Structure formats: structure tokens, C-alpha cells
Amino acid sequence: MRLLVVEDEPDLLKTLAKSLREEGYAVDTAMDGVEGLSKARDWDYDAVVLDVQLPGLDGWELLRRLRQKRKTPVLMLTARDTLNDRVRGLDTGADDYLVKPFELEELLARLRALIRRGAGQGESSLRVGEVVVDMAARRVTRGGDAITLTAREYALVEFMVLHRGKVVTRTMLYEHLFDEDDNTLSNLLDVHVSNVRKKLGHDFITTRRGHGYSIE
């Protein structure tokens, strides 16, 4: 899952990005509205975390312009907690709304729900054969046994499961599992796929030669 965080407070941006990466997300960052908008338009992010008060271009304007092109799920962060602001946020096309200061866990939970809904998946738990992916708890079991996955491996599994029945290209995987700072030229993806197959069974991920991967 690849996220964009737009926040002008450097310390907060740094912490958010770090926490989200630790959750297995690929995280891009932007410190002002203009940079945020150009990234959000150019990439197909799974979700955007957007601060309202930004230099250059404020969050409302950024959201309005983004909506002309993309339906990326957007979670707004704001320091103003009035009904007006919330209504405005939701009316402008924000998918969720969080008031500063917030609990990190709440932000993470809301992002998980946002990404799930964005992929058209209401259930938080999905079964593929004997493998069950619990996206709320970020846990995977195989035949009832808990399987330990690294954050990146889990992100791969979750992305595949959310796009179940469709062919997921390598480009898509690169775009959604790695952020702008990762070296996408490496064969890291193959390593992750191979590790997941070792843990969840070789048939869990099917290779479509010349196209990519899929989960049936």
C-alpha cells in the first residue's frame, strides 16, 4: 500500500512517515500544497493523509483540484474542530477527517478502513483457501496457525488479496509497495514474492508469465 502524507510541520511529517513505514506502507511525503498536489495527481496512491493548513496551497484547494482527476481516498488532518470544518471537509470530497492532536492508533485504523473501502472491500477479513488475512489486526493465519510476515511481505499479501481475481502487474506492485525513496530497480519484489510463497504455500500466488501475479 502506498500513501502520500502532506504536512508542513517537519517533525510531525517525519514521525508520521516513520510510523506508517513501520506498518508496512510505502510512504511518500510532501511539505507544501503544490508539491502535494503534483504527487497526488501523478501517482495512484492507496490513500492520502492531508493537513488542512499548508503553505502555498491549502488542503481544501488541494483536495478540490485532486478530485477533478482522481478518487484517491483522502484523510484530512486539521487543527480546527468545528462542525463547519467537518462538513466542509466531507463536502469537498474528503473521505475521512481527523482532528489534531490525534492518537496514532486511530490514524492507522482509519487509514486501514479507508484503503479497504477504496479497494471496494468492506470486510476486514478475507479467506483464500486455508489462508485467512485479517486486515484489521494485520495478521495472517494458515490453517489456523499464525504466520509471521515482515511488514513488506504483509503489504504484498494484503495488496494481492484486495485485488483478488485480477492480474496484478509488477509495475503495480512496485508502485504500491515501494515509495519514492526505495530503489525500485532491485529485484526486491521477487525476494518478497518468494518469501510469501514459502510461508503461505507455493500456490498462494500464481505467476502469470508476461503479465504479473494473481490470487485466485
Add this chain to the structure above:
Amino acid sequence: MKGFTRSLRWQVQAWHGAILLAVLSAFGSMALLISRDTAMRRVDQQLQRYTMAVVIQYVPRGFRGFGRGGPGGPGPESGPGRARPFPPEPRRGPPNLLLPPEEGADPQFEELELDTIYYRVWSPDGEVVTSSTTIPEALPDVEALLQSKTQTSQRGIYRESLRVTPSGFLILVGHNMEVELAALRRLAWSLAAAGGSVLFLGLAGGWWLSTRAIRPIRSISAAAERIAAGNLAERIDTAGTQNELSELARVLNTTFDRLQASFARQARFTADASHELRTPVTVILTQSQSALKQERSPEEYREALDDCQRAARRMRGIIEQMLVLARQDAGEADRQLRQFDLAEVTREATALLESLAGAKDVTLHLDLKPVGLKGDPERLALVVSNLVGNAIHYNRSGGDVWVETRDVGGSASLVVRDTGPGIHEADLPRIFDRFYRAELARSRAEGRSGLGLAICKSIVEAHGGTIEVRSREGEGSVFTVMLPVA
């Protein structure tokens, strides 16, 4: 009920009623007294005339005079020929008065008009000489009457006159005043009735007037109540009336305007303040939660704690600045006015910023001419350090800051000029607003509260001075403070 009796309207009505009642009572009593007095005087004159008539008719000649001779015994004090009787009526013949018939006389001669008159005459030896038929059964205490100084006296419904001729004849003439007293009673009743109606009409009119007079007060208090209930936009309707109350309403409306503006400022300030505090709190919260989420290396903990510390320092800065502003708003600043040299204050305040300038590689150029001022040197030092601190903080590396103090014709000027990035034209009008941070400043605003210039403005204006900024993007900024030399 208590509230009602305390109401202005009720009090006005009560006073109005009391005054009206007092005036009417006084007027009525006066009218009654005058009528009674007039009636009495008329009766008394009648009694006198009747006394004369009785004297003439029943007291033998030579015993009539009242004048000469002491109260000694009777005696022919004047010869029949040269008699000059008193009163002089006999000269013109007996008074033209009919007397009620004597007792035992034929009742057919009774005259109705004379019903009310009665008389009795005693000879000096105490015998009744004559008595009218109309004499009441109960006679007055003659001895007591003789003692009294007045010629006439009232006894129940009777008005009586007792005269003694020098010769010792006692003449009692009385008048039954039933008719007059009844008339007076009727008058009293009609006065009371008229007074009552006037009082009622007066009270009703007063009530109506007070209703009219109080209506605008009601509308004022209703509006004030709605405002008190929280609708600050509410105003008193002053249309249509031009009087003292509409004047009051206008004054109140102006006050409400100012209150509303002040509340709005307060609300915006609170919102801004909470906004400014929310960001560092968020940093602390997410940093600490993220750090505690899993085992971390000492370096990571250190970094998290560093971030938290920075955020906490920023909060401290905001809180301190807000306190300065709040105190400034409360007008506390005017308390410690004294004479001081602006150049000296500027030098001291700037000296504290040398290390910051060194760290930023910014050179400070001071050109301080002494200029005496009256004011609060500590607060003006805050102005200096805010302006110079900004000039250093937002400067380029290797830049310069010039600080000048001058005496310019009755005013003290403080000029702070920098080689920073300048301020965007759109930001210029707002940079003295609380919590406003210019676009270019935002990204470098670390540790700055956004209150510094607002504080400067507030302090300078409290000293009766002005603060201005001139700036062009890319060419730095010039802040000029002008203070009146007291």
C-alpha cells in the same frame, strides 16, 4: 410578586398614586374647610343679628347696652331721651328680622325658615324672660359657655351665641345647623367621589403612560436578554423614536458592537492559540506513541525525545507570548512608566541576540543615538528583541542587520533593517495579526510563535507610538517604530 412590586413601573405607579392622593386630599380638605368656614361665618353673623333682634325685642330699654360700665350689676346707664343703644340698628328701627315665636305662642305664626333659630333670655336674677318654641330640649352648660372666650360655639349640630348685657341679661341664640352640616357632608361626599374618580382616572392614565414609557425599556431589556442568552448579533431596534431612550439604545448598541467585536477577537485568538498548540501536541503524541510501539535503539529513543523536547519548547514559547499579549491586552503595561534611554535599552536587548546572530552568521550593525523616552523599558526591550530576533532568524546566511535609534523632531525612532527574503506584498497588511505567519516565514518558523509582531504592535501602541514595515521580496524588510518623546 416581589419582583413585580420592585419593578420600576410599579414604583412609578405607586408614587404617582400617592402624590395624586395627597394632592386630591389636600385640595378636598381645603375646599371642605373653606365651605365650612364660610357657612359658619354666615351663621355667626346671623346669630349676631338675631341676638340684637332678641335684645331689642325682649330686653327692656335701658338694660340693653353692652358698652359702658363694667360687668357690674345692671342699672340705667343712660337716660331714655339720650339713649344711644348698641348696636345702632334701633335707630333704623328694630332689625328687619323675624324671630321664631315665643314658647306658648300660637304655632300658626311659626315660620319655616325660622325653624332652625332658637333663643332664650334670662333676666339678671336668672329667670327665663322668654324662650322660642324651637329651643332644643337639651340646653348648653351656660356656665361653661360664659367661661369660653369665643362668642359662638359649636355644640353637636347646634351653633350657639351667649351674650351678657352689662345689665346682666343673658341672651342665648342658637342655630340648628342640621341643614348646613348635611350640605357640608354632601359636599364632602361629592368631593370624595370626584376625588376618587380623578384618582382612578389619574392612575389609569399613569398606568397607560408608564406602559408607553416603559415599552422601549422592555424592548431594550428583551434585546439585552437575548444578547445575554448568547446571540451577540442581536440589537435594539431604535427606528422610529427620537428620545432619551433611543439615545440610550444607540449607546447600548454601540457597546454591544464593541463587545461582539471583542468577543470575536477573543474567539479567534483562542482558536488560533489552540490551533498553534495542537500541532506541537500532535508531534509529542505521535512521537511518543510511535516510540513506545516497539523496542527501539537508543538512537531512535533519543531522536524521539529530541523531537518531543522541541515541540514542548515551542509550546512554552507560545504560552509565554500569549501571556505577554494577554497582560498587554489587560492594560497592565501602563504601570511602570519611567524615564529611560531607548539607545541603552536597544543596546542591552541586542547584546542578548549576539549568539543567535553568530550561529546564523548574521552581522549586527548598531547605530544608536541616545534618545530619552518615558515608558516601560522592559516592554520596549521586548519590542527590540522581537524585531531584531526576526531580522536575524529570517535572514540569509552571511546577511546583515542594521539597528538604529534616533531623535527625529519630538519622536524617538527605532529602525531595524535586514537582508532577509522580504515579505510578500499580500502578507504585509497581516503580519501584525496574531498567529499570522507569512508564507516565506512558515517553513522556517520553527520555534516561532507567530505572536512576536502582534506583541510589538500592542506594546508600541500602548506607548502611543506606531510601527510600520516596508519590504520588497528579495530585498529585505525595514521595520520602523516611532514613539512620542514625553
